[in-house]
Amino acid sequence: MMKATRQTLRMMMVTGAMLLAIVSCKPKRPSGILSPTQMEELLVDYHLAQGMAEAYSGTQSMEEMRYIYIRAALKKHNIEEAVFDSSMIYYSANSEQFAVICAHVCDKVEALGGNAGTGNGGHDAMGKYARLTTQGDTANVWTGMRHTVLMPDILHNLLVLNWEADTATHAGDSFTWYCNSQKIAQGNLPDVCVQLILHYENDTVVSVTSHMLGNRETEISYSPTPPLDSIKPTSVTAMVFMPTHEQTAGDGQGKNMAEALLLQDISLVRMHRKPAADSEVKSPGETSADSAKSREGDSTAGAAIPASPQRVPLKQRPEPLQLHEARPHATTGQMRKENEMPPASPRSGMVPRRKARH
Structure with a gap:
């Protein structure tokens, strides 16, 4: 029993010495x-x-x-x-x-x-898209972290933000990822890369790449084109990558340089596609000239369009028979023989003379 107690005390002393050594080694x-x-x-x-x-x-x-x-x-x-x-x-x-x-x-x-209300030297403290809600045709759907920091070391040089599409997301929607970056550094920051990745229901993946340049706003956008504009997106991912000191050693940057990049006002804006102006479905073979005529017609909608003059047929010369039939004719009671003399009106007191005989 006494021997077991001594061994326990010895173990406790060794453990305490190790803990003390660890604490003393902390810089x-x-x-x-x-x-x-x-x-x-x-x-x-x-x-x-x-x-x-x-x-x-x-x-x-x-x-x-x-x-x-x-x-x-x-x-x-x-x-x-x-x-x-x-x-x-x-x-x-x-x-x-x-x-x-x-x-x-x-x-x-x-x-x-x-x-x-303002915390960025006159800029909107909540960012360019702060006034947007999570609903509507143009909405800021990002509800995650708004601020973070990147540094050129392997533990803090990568930021991955993922957003899963909700029921309000439709085919044809466009997306814009936004942040306002400010450097906290003694020297020039390494080239920071930004990538926007979109996944669609048919397993199609689309990516757009840009660069983040120090103290300024950064926007990266994507608008689908046919045939992807008829397929609903399932998720949107934003990746921000800063090279480490080892990866930028050839650029003359040393480890003794203090570098950090503050990302703030992070937003993801979703924009619904605007409905077509008319309900007609245009054929795929419609030419650009037809489109121009359609736009011209839309610009003059509501204006009075003068009626085109009707063609008047030329008058034809009538036939002689038609002219004869068109002449007015006397009625039967007014007709008389051509050689018949009109009857002499009798005079009072006068007797007509007889013809003399020869």
Whole structure:
């Protein structure tokens, strides 16, 4: 019994020593490096400063205004630029800590936008399509995360957002994926690739690829064409990929550069196809000339169209018999013989003379 107790104590001592060793091996934050809380507060103002610089419309360039506003954010927190740069390098090397910090920054930026109405230096805090609802002919159907961060390390360089089609999705619908990106970096960010992938009911897959260029809005759209415009989509996927430091080593970018890309106001807009103006189903062989005539007819709809003059037939010369029959004729009571003399009206007191005999 005594022997078993000693073995248990020995096991506990060994376990405690191992835990102590693990804790002591955890890297401590060097002196002169901002705490995670300080970094969060500073990066929020850093983000707002970049938005204000983009909204500036004066004579100075955007880069000049960005530098001025960022300097003002550092002065507000009483932090030297060298301390901020060193902190960014340190946290970029510790990607897990930096990811947590950036996630908190996203939450605070979103909260500022919801409370103040504008949190991006004059831009709509909820994005270009914030006023759209999830219903209607043009709807923002994305209800997932609105903000996130990408960094050039293998754990945080890929974003995949998937949306399953609902019952309001129809054949012929068009889609636009949108976000507003802002870089948090000392140098130039690597080339970020964006891809929009659509799956259809007949197992057809369509993709559109674009690039995300730093501090600006990004939109990528797809509108189906025949025969896909008659097939209903089943899902839409957006993928955002940032190359890692190892993949961009040939571009002269080192691991000591602090780089991060803040994605905000993420939206997926679905647009129903507009109904045809007329109910006639045009034949597949309709020419472009016929289409032009149809459009011309639509533009003059409602206007009075003058009636075309009717052709009047030429008068034919009548035959002599027709002319004779067309002449008026005297009635029977008025007819008389051609050589008959009219009867002499008798005079009173006069006797007609007799012819003399020879």
